[in-house]
Amino acid sequence: MTARIGVITFPGTLDDRDTQRAVRTAGLEAVPLWHRDKGLKQVDAVILPGGFSYGDYLRAGAISRFSPVMESVIDQAKAGMPVLGICNGFQVLTETHLLPGAMLRNNHLHFICRDQKLRVENAETAWTRSYEQGQEINIPLKNIDGRYVADERVLDELEAEGRVVFRYEELNPNGSLRDIAGISNAAGNVVGLMPHPEHAVEPLIGTGRTDGLGFFTSILKRLVSA
């Protein structure tokens, strides 16, 4: 069995090809999906890749939220299908309210591009099973709207339920509250994060490490055991 992982392209998406390649590198089948698609072509999971969907003209991720393909993604995510949002994909997931909170302009107002250390805080989500809790990974980060905010009640709830999946280590690059780099929904099938695991799956590119590959092998484990 080869698991089919849908990778959505919106107008302005940049990292769809890298994400498809990362999916294939992990031994899975990458299925390109278009923002106007009404269905999801029977995929087993969906990734919303990074970029600037619809130019981020209103707010990052705000216009994508109303694209036809997102109706299916929202329905399927609520029914338990694994969904991963990377960077702009994370912004789309907060705009759809599949994940709580919102993403805002970095506190220093600069676009930032760096290798970023993260701590895996929850290794039990659909997308983090190949990691261990507390493991440090190093993957690229590149964004200007990466500051995660939510009100105190939501932040406390996320912490209490183990839904802070990744935290920034050593340096908080954007002013995200409580150093949050990624979160999940209550069921653990929907995960969003700002840094880019798909850029660190081969030793020749990105950080020179393959720390990001675990995301894509995690989903294989999850789908095989499901």
Next chain:
Amino acid sequence: MARVVVDVMLKPEILDPQGQAVQRALPRLGFEGIADVRQGKRFELEVEGPVDDAALARIHEIAETFLANTVIEDFSVKVEVGEGADATAVKAES
């Protein structure tokens, strides 16, 4: 055609680094005495037909679901009356 203005502002408790950057630039430019600046967005909607309660309700919905992200932003809806006239507030903040 009537114009309806939707103003969107970050909620008071949300850090606004863009507004702060503007505020910090003011003394350098010789403008003293501005204690705080917050930056928002203004949308001008040209409406076909009358701006009645139904039209305003629809614009309120547009603002709430799309123009503003109510997790982090407040918005207000105002109707602009006539050429160059002052805006008249007809719907409360949300």
